[in-house]
Amino acid sequence: MPEPHLSARIVLTTTSNADEAALIARTLVEERLAACASLIPAVESVYHWEGQIETSTEALLLLKTGPEQLAALESRLRELHSYQVPEFLVLDVESGSHPYLEWLHASLRKPAVLAPAPARSGPA
Numbered sequence: 001m002p003e004p005h006l007s008a009r010i011v012l013t014t015t016s017n018a019d020e021a022a023l024i025a026r027t028l029v030e031e032r033l034a035a036c037a038s039l040i041p042a043v044e045s046v047y048h049w050e051g052q053i054e055t056s057t058e059a060l061l062l063l064k065t066g067p068e069q070l071a072a073l074e075s076r077l078r079e080l081h082s083y084q085v086p087e088f089l090v091l092d093v094e095s096g097s098h099p100y101l102e103w104l105h106a107s108l109r110k111p112a113v114l115a116p117a118p119a120r121s122g123p124a
Contacts, residue, residue: 007066007093008064008067009065009091010065010090011062012061014043014045014087015083016082017058018039021041023080028063028073033072034063035064035065035104035107036104037061038061043058069108070090074088
């Protein structure tokens with residue numbers, strides 16, 4: 001079991017196509033809501049929708065993140081997604097390599113902003 005401070009989650013979501021998945025993936029990684037997004041460009045989905053059984057070819061995203069990012073990740077995914085009811089399934093990661101989990105958490109941290117240098121009064 002991972003150390004509590006290194007726990008991880010995998011979020012599953014499907015999109016209408018690989019282009020939408022790539023845009024969502026890039027945005028979520030850039031915004032540090034996901035450390036990594038793996039895109040599977042074509043999966044066949046069979047599901048109930050509005051009283052009918054539907055079949056669609058979709059793209060699948062596997063989003064690797066931490067538990068602290070889940071609420072913001074879900075909210076942002078809803079904003080970016082074209083579906084009325086986007087899939088958002090969270091899997092708890094039972095175990096993972098320590099170096100990978102450290103990298104995952106480091107990737108989710110916002111870079112430190114350097115404070116401006118104090119103004120100088122006089123020659124250096």
